[in-house]
Amino acid sequence: MNDLHNAELDLNLLPxxxxxxxxGNVSRAADQLAMSQSAVSHALKRLRLFFDDPLFMKTGSGMQPTPRALELRGPVLSVMGTVRTELLVREGFNAATAKRGFSLLLTDMGELIFLPRLIARLRQTxxxxxxxxxxxxMRHVQAVLESGEGDLALGSLHAVPKGLFQQQLFTRSFVTIVNRRNRWIGDTLxxxxxxxxxxxxxxxxxxLEDAYDAIVDExxxxxxxxxxxxxxLTVPMIIEENPELIATVPRELATKFAGYKSIRMVPTPxxxxxxxxxxxxxxxxHHDAANMWLRQQVKGTFDTFPE
Structure with missing residues (x-):
């Protein structure tokens, strides 16, 4: 890279x-950076000019990085990680005025059972x-968290990737759901x-070894x-149409599923x-101020989660 290019590199473009x-999306990047979409597009244009490469190409699944962008990914993420964890940690995170997006890795069960309560807290704070x-x-969880595309992964993860920090929020029990039309099953199973x-x-x-209720087979x-x-979320609808099938699921989910007229729950035998x-x-x-704040909100939300 020649001296002219070095002189033209604006470090403000790295974020x-x-x-x-x-x-992989201009609008979401703008939300995270509290910038307008046009400002992000202009910054991308300058990055493309500097590196003499398109960097990101529009596809049906979003903006995909070019080989040159993938080469730059590691060094840029490393620099930005150092800035966040070493230089900005003392600034803290002002939740009342902050404008950014938080990304959570959740299953559809997590969205149904836990997300509404967490959203209610975040909308206030x-x-x-x-x-x-x-x-x-599962094989991509660590990479998504490392890149910053996801802030937290919430749930009961099997074979958690080595190197991730984790904090227990609460424990839950299993019950079995059956179709009410199945006359072979009484009040108990x-x-x-x-x-x-x-x-x-x-x-x-x-x-099968990664199933949420794999402990039953073990x-x-x-x-x-x-x-x-x-x-x-497809489980109750399948059992509704196929009365001979059953499933063992977390109790909160079974309670929700019991709203289907054809579904009831029984103790796992x-x-x-x-x-x-x-x-x-x-x-x-780990020391990122916004991530630390988010973890505190999650912990505070579920410390009082009813059994």
Whole structure:
């Protein structure tokens, strides 16, 4: 890179590159940076001119980085991480005036059960901030948190990637949901009935060993698994149309599903240990003021979450 290019590099452009490489969208990058879309577009134009490369190309799935942008990703994220954690940490985070978006990695169950309560708190404490949820395959969780595209991962993660910080929020129990039209099942479900019937399990990875209720198979032997799905919210509709199927799900979710006229919940016929719900974050943002504040809000919200 020649001296002219060095003289023309404006370090104020680095936060724009950082935001674009993380979120892949001009409008969301503008929200995170509290800038207008036109200002972000202008900054991108200057970055393209400086590096003599398009950097980001529009596709049907958002703006995808070019090979040159991928080369720059590591150094820029490293610089921005140092700025956030070493230089800006003392500035703190003023929630009352801050304008930024927070991104949470959640399942559809988390969106249904936990997100409304958290949003209610955030709307009071940070009225100018916004929230975005992401559903990410387990193998990508660490990379998404490391890049800053996601701030926190909330839930009961199986095989949590090494190196992530985590904090337990609360524990929850399992119950089994069945179709009311299934006359074979009374007010309780016997162990023999449980293992004779076919089950629906939820696994984000699609692997049975990663299923949310995999502990059942570990304790009492394998069930007859008919359907594996990454979506909790489709389970009651499937059971509604297929009365011979059952599923074991977290109690809060079963309570919601019982709103379907055809769905009811029964105790799981063997003792199943409760599972822990935790928040996870990457060490890069352990001392980031905004991330620290967000973690405090999440913890405060669920410290009083009813059993």
């Amino acid at each position: 724009v590159f950082d935001a674009l490489i993380r979120v 940070a009225p100018h901030c916004t929230v975005r949820t992401l559903q990410v395959a 016997s162990r023999d009935q449980f293992f004779a019937m076919e089950h629906i399990v939820v696994s984000l990875s699609g692997k 304790l009492d032997g394998p069930r007859r698994i008919y359907l594996t799905t990454p979506h909790f 063997m003792p199943v240990p409760p599972f822990a719900i935790r928040q996870h974050w990457h060490p890069r943002f």
